[in-house]
Amino acid sequence: MGYTLNFAAVWRSFDQLLEGLALSLGLAFISILIGAVIGLLVAFALISKSGWVQRPAATYVTIIRNLPILVLVLFAYFALPQMGVRLGKIESFVAVLSIYSGAYLAEVFRAGLISIPKGLTEAGLAIGLTPMQIRVSIIVPLMLRNVLPSLSSTVISLFKDTSLAAAIAVPELTFEARKINVETFRVIETWIVASGLYVATCSVLAALMRVAERRLAVPR
Amino acid sequence: MSKVLLEIQGLRKQYGTVEVLKGVDCIMREGEVISIIGSSGSGKTTMLRCINMLEEFQGGHIRLEGEEIGYEHSGSSRKRKSEKDIARQRALTGMAFQQFNLFPHMTAAHNVMLGLVKVKKMSRDEARAVAEKWLDRVGLASRADHYPGQLSGGQQQRVAIARAIAMSPRLMLFDEVTSALDPELVGEVLQVIKGLAADGMSMLLVTHEMRFAYEVSSRVIFMNQGVICEEGDPKEMFVRPKTERLAEFLKTSSFN
Numbered sequence: 001m002g003y004t005l006n007f008a009a010v011w012r013s014f015d016q017l018l019e020g021l022a023l024s025l026g027l028a029f030i031s032i033l034i035g036a037v038i039g040l041l042v043a044f045a046l047i048s049k050s051g052w053v054q055r056p057a058a059t060y061v062t063i064i065r066n067l068p069i070l071v072l073v074l075f076a077y078f079a080l081p082q083m084g085v086r087l088g089k090i091e092s093f094v095a096v097l098s099i100y101s102g103a104y105l106a107e108v109f110r111a112g113l114i115s116i117p118k119g120l121t122e123a124g125l126a127i128g129l130t131p132m133q134i135r136v137s138i139i140v141p142l143m144l145r146n147v148l149p150s151l152s153s154t155v156i157s158l159f160k161d162t163s164l165a166a167a168i169a170v171p172e173l174t175f176e177a178r179k180i181n182v183e184t185f186r187v188i189e190t191w192i193v194a195s196g197l198y199v200a201t202c203s204v205l206a207a208l209m210r211v212a213e214r215r216l217a218v219p220r
Numbered sequence: 221m222s223k224v225l226l227e228i229q230g231l232r233k234q235y236g237t238v239e240v241l242k243g244v245d246c247i248m249r250e251g252e253v254i255s256i257i258g259s260s261g262s263g264k265t266t267m268l269r270c271i272n273m274l275e276e277f278q279g280g281h282i283r284l285e286g287e288e289i290g291y292e293h294s295g296s297s298r299k300r301k302s303e304k305d306i307a308r309q310r311a312l313t314g315m316a317f318q319q320f321n322l323f324p325h326m327t328a329a330h331n332v333m334l335g336l337v338k339v340k341k342m343s344r345d346e347a348r349a350v351a352e353k354w355l356d357r358v359g360l361a362s363r364a365d366h367y368p369g370q371l372s373g374g375q376q377q378r379v380a381i382a383r384a385i386a387m388s389p390r391l392m393l394f395d396e397v398t399s400a401l402d403p404e405l406v407g408e409v410l411q412v413i414k415g416l417a418a419d420g421m422s423m424l425l426v427t428h429e430m431r432f433a434y435e436v437s438s439r440v441i442f443m444n445q446g447v448i449c450e451e452g453d454p455k456e457m458f459v460r461p462k463t464e465r466l467a468e469f470l471k472t473s474s475f476n
Contacts (some may be wrong), residue, residue, distance in 0.1 A: 122274050123321035123380075125336035127387055128311025130303055137334060138323055145325065218324045220369030 009184040010193050020176030021197050027090070027172060028159040031097035032105075036156070037100065039105025040140070046110045057106070064103035070164050072096045077168040078115075093165045101158045108154055112147035113139065145216050152209035156202050163198075173197060223251040225285060225391060225422050226271070232279030233266055241277065242265050248391075251421045253431035255454070258442050258443035259469060264426045267443070268393050271424070272313045273306050283424035284312055285390060311339050314384030317397040320376040322368040328355060328379045329364040340387065354382040358412050374405030378412055385416065392416065394425040398432075410436075430473050434458050442466045 010017075045057035054143035064072075076092045087095065115138055124134035144151075177194035181187055226248040233241040240263045247253060256264040269275040271282055273290045282289040289309055291298045302438070322331050332351035336342045342350070355364050358378035368376050377397055384392060394413065398406045410432050417423060417436050427433050433454060435442055440454045442465070452465045461467040 075336050117319075117321070119319050119321040120323060121315060123315075123317065123323070123383075125274060125307070125310055126272055126315040126317075127311075127383065128307050128339040129335065130307045137338065138325075141325055142323075218369060219367040 003188070005189060006186065007189045007193070009186045010180060012188045013180045013184070014193070016176050016180060017078055017173060017194065019199060020171060020173035021201065022144060023170070024159070024162040024165075024172040024174075025201070027094060027097065027162045027165060027170070028155075031094050031162075032101050032155060032158055034094070035101025035105050036100035036104030039109050042102060042106035043109035043113055043134070043154075046106060047113055061103045064100055065107075069096070069100050069161055072100060073167055089165075089168050089170045093162075093168065093170050096162060097158065100161070101154075104154055104158070108147050108150055109143060111150070112143035115146055116142050142218075145218060148209065148213045148216065152206055152213075155209065156205055159202065159205060160198065196214050224248070225250045225252070226424075227283040227286075228267075228271075228280070229283075230280035231267065231270060233263075233270060233275060233277040239444050241270070243280065244443075244446075244448055246441065246448065246451075248422065248424070250422055251420045252438050253417045253421075253436055254425070254439045254441060255323060255437040256424065256426045256441045256443060257428075257430065257433055257469070257473075258449075262443040263344055263446040264441075264443045265395055268315075268395050268424060268426050271391075271393060272310045272315055275316075276300070284309070297448070307339075310385055311335070312389060313391045313393055314389035315393040315395065316377065316381045316384050317395045318399050319369070320373070320380045321375055322380055322383070324368050325367045327367055328360060328371070328382075328473065331368070332383045333380055334397045335383065335387050350386050351382070354414070355379065357385075357415070358382045372405060373401045374408045377401065377405075377409045381409070381412055381416075385421075390422065392421055392423045394423065394427070396428065397425050398427070428473070430458070430470070436466055442469065444469075 018023065042057045045053045046061070048054045073093060073096050076087070076096045079091065080087065080092070120138055120142070121134055124138055129137070162172055163174040165172050166178060169175060173194060177190050181190040184190065224247055226246070228244055228246040231241050231244040232239070243265055244263070253295065256267065258264045266275055267361060270277045271289065277290070287309070290301060290306060292301055300306075323334065328346060329351045332354060333344070333347040334340055336345060336347035352361065352364060355361050358381060360375060360378055360382070365369060366393060368379070371379065381397070397413075398409050401409065406429070411434065413425070414421070414436055425433070425437070437454050440457050441451045442449050442457070444465050450457065450466045451459065457466070458470060461470060
């Protein structure tokens with residue numbers, strides 16, 4: 001193989017890649033935030049004793065988890081406008097990733113919720129707290145501590161899913177890399193650098209989650 | 221005689237088809253310390269938990285200072301009170317549990333403060349002062365900023381009692397508070413309860429500590445198969461039980 005690596009062309013476009021990465025992070029951040037709110041509500045619905053609350057939540061989680069996210073992305077961007085719902089590229093992707101992360105986070109949160117001893121709720125009730133006050137002050141803070149380790153891998157995996165936005169030409173990291181690939185023909189170099197950026201970002205995310213885990217750990 | 225604090229009338233409770241309380245009647249006056257004894261499955265814990273609506277019940281009335289607990293009655297129909305009403309009524313009683321149930325992500329002081337801030341609407345400073353006062357009362361002033369996981373079982377239970385008592389309840393409920401403790405830690409918790417009794421706190425205790433029930437109670441209730449089988453002054457009851465059942469129970473219990 002007579003190929004010599006030459007990164008010069010990729011470095012010249014490095015700013016473009018960084019802008020793409022910034023957008024990737026932005027997409028992930030907003031979607032995970034919305035997804036966390038959806039996930040929290042759905043998780044409480046999943047553990048509800050009422051079938052009218054539990055069943056729709058379970059159906060939502062099942063459907064979303066059995067669909068490839070790329071299909072969802074393409075559906076939202078190409079099929080929805082035909083049905084009269086017209087969203088911009090970014091809005092449509094954020095909506096999809098939010099709904100998608102909502103289903104995954106709901107499962108993570110549900111597991112965290114059921115591991116909290118019933119006695120804590122009773123102790124809260126006994127001092128006169130309302131069920132909502134108990135959720136806010138006791139259940140959710142403990143649940144989040146419980147799930148931080150598994151939350152880390154879900155968050156990283158959701159961040160990586162932003163690369164699918166390239167399929168509808170959202171200028172995030174993968175899309176920018178493809179553009180540089182086409183413009184410079186430095187195929188190997190481009191994808192090595194893009195991969196490096198993904199790995200580095202995910203490592204930083206994982207480290208941040210570990211710090212959060214340590215700082216929030218219940219002392220014993 | 222002091223005035224009536226708690227009135228239980230024909231209390232019935234069932235899980236599915238199993239009846240656990242088959243019509244319990246009981247009147248408790250202010251300042252009384254009543255121990256409820258009986259073998260497991262006799263319904264004593266269930267009765268305690270009905271008083272603060274941790275258990276729903278299907279029949280009868282519970283009144284605290286004349287106020288109907290848990291349900292509204294109109295004619296022959298009854299309806300559970302609103303969640304808000306029930307929360308307010310629960311704050312009138314304090315409860316300590318077998319498993320302590322401290323909030324593990326909060327320090328001892330914060331455990332005590334939570335209800336003061338959220339239910340009593342105190343400022344954090346006021347609540348902190350009240351929490352410190354009660355933690356001091358249970359001998360844990362120096363542990364205020366420790367987390368439950370950093371405390372021994374006996375210390376945790378004392379914090380849990382401080383948490384309940386800080387809400388200034390009209391009535392304290394103790395549900396087998398020493399059953400989960402190592403034997404050498406039981407004494408410190410019983411000491412705290414004795415102190416509260418000396419202060420005139422009205423208390424209902426479900427307990428297996430017969431010696432303690434004998435010493436601290438103004439009255440003892442012996443439950444058997446969902447009804448009150450015998451009740452009276454412990455000095456009398458423990459020495460000369462009137463029913464065969466109680467005699468049997470005392471023989472197999474730790475009291476002798």
